[in-house]
Every structure is written in structure tokens, then in C-alpha cells.
Amino acid sequence: MAYLTQPDYVKYVCSCGQLKPITNLYFCRHCLKIRCGFCICHEVDSHYCANCLENMPSSEARLKKNRCSSCFDCPSCFHTLSTRATLAQPRQPPQESSSGDAKVENKQPKKMYYLSCFNCRWTSRDVGIPDQPVASGGWPERTNPHATRINQLLDYYKAIAQQEKQEKLEKERKKFAIRGKYITLTDKTGLTGAMARNIAGLPQSEAAASSALASFVPSQAADVGDELPEDIFTKEVNLKQITSMPQRLASPEWQPAAVSRLAPLAKLLSVKRSQRCRACDHNLTKPEYNPGSIKFKIELLAYYHVPEVKIISFETVKPGEKSALLLKLTNPTGHEMQLQLMQPEDLPQVEETEEPKSIEKSLEKSLNLEKDTSSYLSLCRALAPAPALSCRVPAPARALTLSQRDDAAEYDDDAHHDTDDIILWRKSNKLALRLEVVTEPTASPGSPARATLSLQYSYRNTVPPAAAQPQDHTLYTTVILDLGTVSG
Ligand SMILES: [Zn+2]
Ligand SMILES: [Zn+2]
Ligand SMILES: [Zn+2]
Ligand SMILES: [Zn+2]
Incomplete structure (x- = not known):
């Protein structure tokens, strides 16, 4: 999920240090922390074909080399191929014109099928693949x-x-x-x-294994490759007859150089995956099993739990000057939210010692990439770019209240402009803030103008743990605002 209309001017600082837009983040209701793609485990739930929606267990998918057996992509433009039917006139046996009793009752035209691309008009007939008598399957397989x-x-x-x-x-x-x-x-x-x-879970035969080891012939590196054809530099190139690099690499086994050697590509399977918090092992997303469904059983996206910050507008940032900044805050939750803007340095220090215990376990469970927790965390930190900050947004001292999300209020046109020096307008669960950006006199013109702002917000956790009562928490998050470049 991402905004099509606005690039990511506002980035959130994940609990691992990565900077991500809110649409790329998850929120663990058990750790009460923001998680990104780096601090969650990705698990494959099921394999399916995105075209025919056939579902298959992972063992079968592996056997079929993760490809669908009945759907194909165009080898020329990679669009999905469609099956087309034509009536084929059976070949007439030579007949004597004199005899009147011509037997034509079993000479009915027969339906034959071929594959065709509606995008680029490539067909399986272009490369001499014979038409098939059945609509699905039966296409000749190249070894x-x-x-x-x-x-x-x-x-x-x-x-x-x-x-x-x-x-x-x-x-x-x-x-x-x-x-x-x-x-x-x-x-x-x-x-x-x-x-x-x-x-012990070992394969049956040791003898087979040892013979495979003994009879194995290692590959030999050769100094020279195959000779080029004699006329390689003299023959005129006809671009219509040779394939492009993507077309060649789409079938790595054959890598056809000539267009006439292209063959339908069996469609690659898609996966449904669920995602788990690395620290606590709870699911953050879990899709419904049915491949036709786009719904989730569990969908803990930050977008539904963390207050959203958007930039409405800002004045050009100049060194040593103050400029105006309008922000919109949205409460996506179903509960009233108390909000307080802060400077990142005023955030209460959180110790990171809670993670290591279970992170090792969950890491091992996922990809076995990094067993050492400390190195994993430092890796994340190293990956997170340190933003150069030349701007400050002084936070208003007062707390703000954001009412709960009200889907019906989405249709209301009127915003309350009954406001003060900080709040520009209010509308249902949103409010617009009038803030100021203070730029360092030392900020060099042309450098990126970025400011951080922290939010303290109240969060009501309704996930039913042992306690039946919803729990209220005070949480913190930090955002980085992209204010263009410092002007000269
Ligand atoms: Zn993260
Ligand atoms: Zn399919
Ligand atoms: Zn095509
Ligand atoms: Zn968690």
C-alpha cells in the first residue's frame, strides 16, 4: 500500500532504526512497537497461480518447479497468454469425383486450440507449435x-x-x-x-549417496568458449529475428537467440505469506487461505494503529530563518487519542535488552540469516541512513486530543475552523497544525532540509490477552519530515 499521489515526505523511524513510510510498516500489538520488513519473519503460507487461482501445497509446487501447469506467459512480451479455439477442417482424402455417395458424416470440422497473446499478437503457431485438441494442458514440453x-x-x-x-x-x-x-x-x-x-530422518540408502559422491565428475573451467560463427561480423542483423535479453533470460534453460525458438513460459506461482514479529513470534499479517480472497485474518499495519503525519504545505526553508509548516495528524484507531509533540531528544530512553532472548529463536526459525542478535541489530542500524538534520520544529507545549475514527464522518464536508494559534482546523479524527520550522544558520544552501519530530500518543490495546480489559498505553514514535532543499 502506498500513496500514488505523494512520495514519502514523512518517514517513521522503525524500532530497528530503519526509516520507512507508514504504509510500509507494521505494528506489533504484543510488543507495542513499530516493525518493518527487516524486523519481521516472512513465512510462505501457500502457493497459488495468480491466473487460474489454483492452490497447491509447497511439496507439489517444488515438484512443478514453482510453475503452473496450465497457464502460460507470452515469451515475447510476458503478458498472460489466452487459449483460442479454431475449427480445423480435417484433411480430405483423395476422392473419385464420379461416385455420388460421398461419405462426409465423420468429416466434421474439429475444434483445435492454440495460445495467443492479446497484447503483442504472438501465437504458439508463430513458432510451429501444433494446435492441441484439448483446451487446457497437453502442450509439448521442452526438455x-x-x-x-x-x-x-x-x-x-x-x-x-x-x-x-x-x-x-x-x-x-x-x-x-x-x-x-x-x-x-x-x-x-x-x-x-x-x-x-x-x-533419525535420514534418507534410506547410504550406498546410493556414496556412489553419487564417487561417480561425480567436477566441471572443468575452459580457457576459451565456443567459437563465434564465421559470418558474425559480416552478416546483417535483423532485429526482428533475434530475441531481446529479457526474452532470452525468461527461459534460462534454453536462452533462445532466435525469435523462432521462443516457447510459451509456464506461469510462475505466487505465494501468500504471513509475517511474524521477530521479537515475540506473534503474527502481524496472516492472509486468508483461499487464493481468490484478498482479505487478511490478521492485519496489523501501522497505518491502522499509529497516528499518521502528513505535510499539508511548507514554506521554503532558508538558513537562519523561520518558516511555516502545516501538518495534518490523523488518529486511525477506534479510540480517542491524546497526542503530544516532542523533540526526539526528550523521548524517554528505552532499553533494548528485552529483545535478545527470543529474537535468536525466531531468527533461526525464519531464514537462519543471522544468528548473532547483536550483529543483527547493528546490521539494521548500519543500514539505516543517518539523516542530516538542519531544521528543527519547535513542538507546542500543549497536548492535543484526536477523536476516534468515524467512517461515517468521512463524507462530511465541513471542518471546524474554530481554532487557535496552533490548530488550523479539526475534522472528525483529523486535525491540521500550524507549526514553525527553525533552520540552522549554518545550513548550506542546496542540502536536503529535514526535520525530526517525535510524538507521544495514547494507545488503547484491545487485543485480548489474559486480561479482558483493554489496556491503555503511552507510546512514542519519531518521524522525519522531508522539507525539500535549503534555499540559497
Ligand atoms: Zn524495523
Ligand atoms: Zn494457472
Ligand atoms: Zn505478448
Ligand atoms: Zn512483537
């Missing part, structure tokens, strides 16, 4: 010329993985043996080796 080698490599890596697993198990066994408490399953119970391997 990968390197299939044998790829399978060899796969077997080899599988064998290595198994060997490593075996060695690890061996090590563990030794550790136990030293303690003198370990009795092998096979000794005690008469289990066969195969059964024991089964229990």
Missing part, C-alpha cells in the same frame, strides 16, 4: 538440454548434505559414548540400520 547434468549436481549436493548430517550424528554419538550412557538403538532393540536411519 532442458542440461537436465542430466543438473540432476547429477542435485544428487551430488544431496549426498554431501547427507554425509555432513551423518558426521554430525557421529560426533553427537561420540559425545554420548564418552558419558557412558549411550546405548545404540540397534544393540538394544534389534532395529535394523535402515529403521534407525528412518527414525
Whole structure:
């Protein structure tokens, strides 16, 4: 979700230090913290084809190489191909013109199907793929010329993985043996080796693995590639006959150089994913399983929980001068919100020691990317760009009250202009603030003008934990306002 009309002039500081627009952030109701794509775990819930909406378990998706078996993309422009039907006149056998009893009853025209692109007019007939008698499926599959080698490599890596697993198990066994408490399953119970391997979750046959290791021939790096054709520099190039780079790379197995070798691309599957807070393991988003549904079972977006700050307008920022800034604040929650603007340095210090305990666990569970928590957090900090700040927005001392969201009030035209020196207008759960930007005299003209502003806001948590009562909290967030560039 993003605004189409406005680039991200206002960025929120995530609890990990990243700067993101509110539309890219999540809000964990359990940690009461803003989370971004970096501080959540992404999990694949289901695979589906975005065209035919067929749903499949991940094992089947892997088997089909994450591609749909009945939908295709155009190899020329990548638009989805449509199946078209034509009537094919069956070939007439040679007949003698003299005989009158011409038998034409089983010479009915037959429906035949081909694939066509409505965008660029490419059809499967262009490349000589024969029409099919059935509408779905049955399209000739091209075999990968390197299939044998790829399978060899796969077997080899599988064998290595198994060997490593075996060695690890061996090590563990030794550790136990030293303690003198370990009795092998096979000794005690008469289990066969195969059964024991089964229990340990190892593949059935060790022999197959070791043979894959033994028979493997490593690839050889060659000094020179294939010779170029003789006429490569003399033959005139016809751009209509050769493929573009994206067209070639869309089918990495064949990489057709000639347009005549293009083939329909089986459509890639999409995934539905749910997202989890790294710190507490709770779901932040969970989509409905049905691929046709765009709804979520859980959807904890910051946009629904954190007050939204938008810039209405601002005067050009000049070094050493004050300029006007109009901000709009919106309370997206269903409860009244108390708001207080602050300077970031006045925020109460929050200690970060609460995270490490469970973060390791959830990290391991997700991608196994970073096991060391401290390095993960420092990575996030390093990624977060330090904004150069040359402007300050002095915060008004008074607290502001924002009423709860009222969907019916969205249709009201009138805003209350009964205002004072700070509030410009009020309308339902929104208000406009008249603020001032103070720019440092040292700010160099042409440099980006940015200001930070912190918000303290009240938040009523209605997530039903052990306590049935909704809990009121005081939360903080910091935004960075992009005010263009410092003028000369
Ligand atoms: Zn984050
Ligand atoms: Zn499909
Ligand atoms: Zn096309
Ligand atoms: Zn959390």
C-alpha cells in the first residue's frame, strides 16, 4: 500500500532504526512497537497461480518447479497468454469425383486450440507449435538440454548434505559414548540400520549417496568458449529475428537467440505469506487461505494503529530563518487519542535488552540469516541512513486530543475552523497544525532540509490477552519530515 499521489515526505523511524513510510510498516500489538520488513519473519503460507487461482501445497509446487501447469506467459512480451479455439477442417482424402455417395458424416470440422497473446499478437503457431485438441494442458514440453547434468549436481549436493548430517550424528554419538550412557538403538532393540536411519530422518540408502559422491565428475573451467560463427561480423542483423535479453533470460534453460525458438513460459506461482514479529513470534499479517480472497485474518499495519503525519504545505526553508509548516495528524484507531509533540531528544530512553532472548529463536526459525542478535541489530542500524538534520520544529507545549475514527464522518464536508494559534482546523479524527520550522544558520544552501519530530500518543490495546480489559498505553514514535532543499 502506498500513496500514488505523494512520495514519502514523512518517514517513521522503525524500532530497528530503519526509516520507512507508514504504509510500509507494521505494528506489533504484543510488543507495542513499530516493525518493518527487516524486523519481521516472512513465512510462505501457500502457493497459488495468480491466473487460474489454483492452490497447491509447497511439496507439489517444488515438484512443478514453482510453475503452473496450465497457464502460460507470452515469451515475447510476458503478458498472460489466452487459449483460442479454431475449427480445423480435417484433411480430405483423395476422392473419385464420379461416385455420388460421398461419405462426409465423420468429416466434421474439429475444434483445435492454440495460445495467443492479446497484447503483442504472438501465437504458439508463430513458432510451429501444433494446435492441441484439448483446451487446457497437453502442450509439448521442452526438455532442458542440461537436465542430466543438473540432476547429477542435485544428487551430488544431496549426498554431501547427507554425509555432513551423518558426521554430525557421529560426533553427537561420540559425545554420548564418552558419558557412558549411550546405548545404540540397534544393540538394544534389534532395529535394523535402515529403521534407525528412518527414525533419525535420514534418507534410506547410504550406498546410493556414496556412489553419487564417487561417480561425480567436477566441471572443468575452459580457457576459451565456443567459437563465434564465421559470418558474425559480416552478416546483417535483423532485429526482428533475434530475441531481446529479457526474452532470452525468461527461459534460462534454453536462452533462445532466435525469435523462432521462443516457447510459451509456464506461469510462475505466487505465494501468500504471513509475517511474524521477530521479537515475540506473534503474527502481524496472516492472509486468508483461499487464493481468490484478498482479505487478511490478521492485519496489523501501522497505518491502522499509529497516528499518521502528513505535510499539508511548507514554506521554503532558508538558513537562519523561520518558516511555516502545516501538518495534518490523523488518529486511525477506534479510540480517542491524546497526542503530544516532542523533540526526539526528550523521548524517554528505552532499553533494548528485552529483545535478545527470543529474537535468536525466531531468527533461526525464519531464514537462519543471522544468528548473532547483536550483529543483527547493528546490521539494521548500519543500514539505516543517518539523516542530516538542519531544521528543527519547535513542538507546542500543549497536548492535543484526536477523536476516534468515524467512517461515517468521512463524507462530511465541513471542518471546524474554530481554532487557535496552533490548530488550523479539526475534522472528525483529523486535525491540521500550524507549526514553525527553525533552520540552522549554518545550513548550506542546496542540502536536503529535514526535520525530526517525535510524538507521544495514547494507545488503547484491545487485543485480548489474559486480561479482558483493554489496556491503555503511552507510546512514542519519531518521524522525519522531508522539507525539500535549503534555499540559497
Ligand atoms: Zn524495523
Ligand atoms: Zn494457472
Ligand atoms: Zn505478448
Ligand atoms: Zn512483537
